[in-house]
Amino acid sequence: MVTADAVREIVRAITPFIGENMAHAAARLHCQKLGIGDAHVTREQIAALISRLETGLYVFIGRDRASLLMAGVRQTLGAGA
């Protein structure tokens, strides 16, 4: 999958809570940490990225809500549970 498409989908889901600026910054940071390149991203990398950003949401909306929110993103991106 194209990295930019996956990131856009994830950022879209978390932006209402943490704002576009933080959503992009967090996605960029975790992409770097996970070694996700600009061109393509694997399903495993997407799953790891979603998991990292989900953890970031815990402190604002709790684990259950964050998991529920990200479950939709996982499904859209075919990143599994």
Next chain:
Amino acid sequence: MTRAADRVLLPALWVTTFVFVGWGLLPRAALYTTLLSPARLVALAALAKLTLLLLGTAWSWRSRAALEAGNPVRPAWTLLAAGLLSNFLGQALLARYQLAGEPSPFPSVADVFYLLAYPLIGAALVRFIHAYDEVGLPIGTRAERSVTLAVAAAACAALAVPVLRPVLQADLAPLDEALSAAYPLLDMALLVPLALLLRITWRFRGGQVATAWVVVLSGFVFMCAGDVLFAYLTALGKAGLDPFLHAAYIVAYGLVAAGVRRHLALMLS
């Protein structure tokens, strides 16, 4: 109940605040010499502060309860609830006098609770920052945070000189003087993590988290302003500015409660 509180809280807060600002600006207006006499307004202020502090405490506690055990931000909510409860207990001790139309004693046991609130609230703010860092949110490098802390500390130190001068020059009893100086000094200390959290909040701009934090932090800024005003009034022995003091605390406690409620809404919606 909570949706009703959302609809009522902010409009009621602004109306109450304007009543007190109006009292300060136009103390001889018919409204303030008949229906809203000074004794009634002091009692109203006491009730408003108690209600807002209780709401802030309850909503902070509910925010803690809404998060699962082990959530890194849970201790921060516990500390914030404890800090607001401490302020509530201080206010409750003074309310007895304010509702009876008697002057509030200073110093009193209430000051123990007011003073205790500072380390609790300060620790809560620091714990929030640590928790955001812990979950991997990009809230700035250690160097950036250190610069913010250094700038805020320097600004507070510079501000402390003009703020403390009238207090230290006033002819007050030693305990009165110590407490009058302690409040603004503790406020300056609280402003340091506040500045850092405000800077972090800027990174969340456009999100619901940022809105909630701006409201909470604005409340704490008004609280600091109220404390500085209180120190001045005590040092100068002036009572004419009391309405503004009441207004500052009502806005402060109201904004903190409203901001905490917004955080809670994020968790519950």
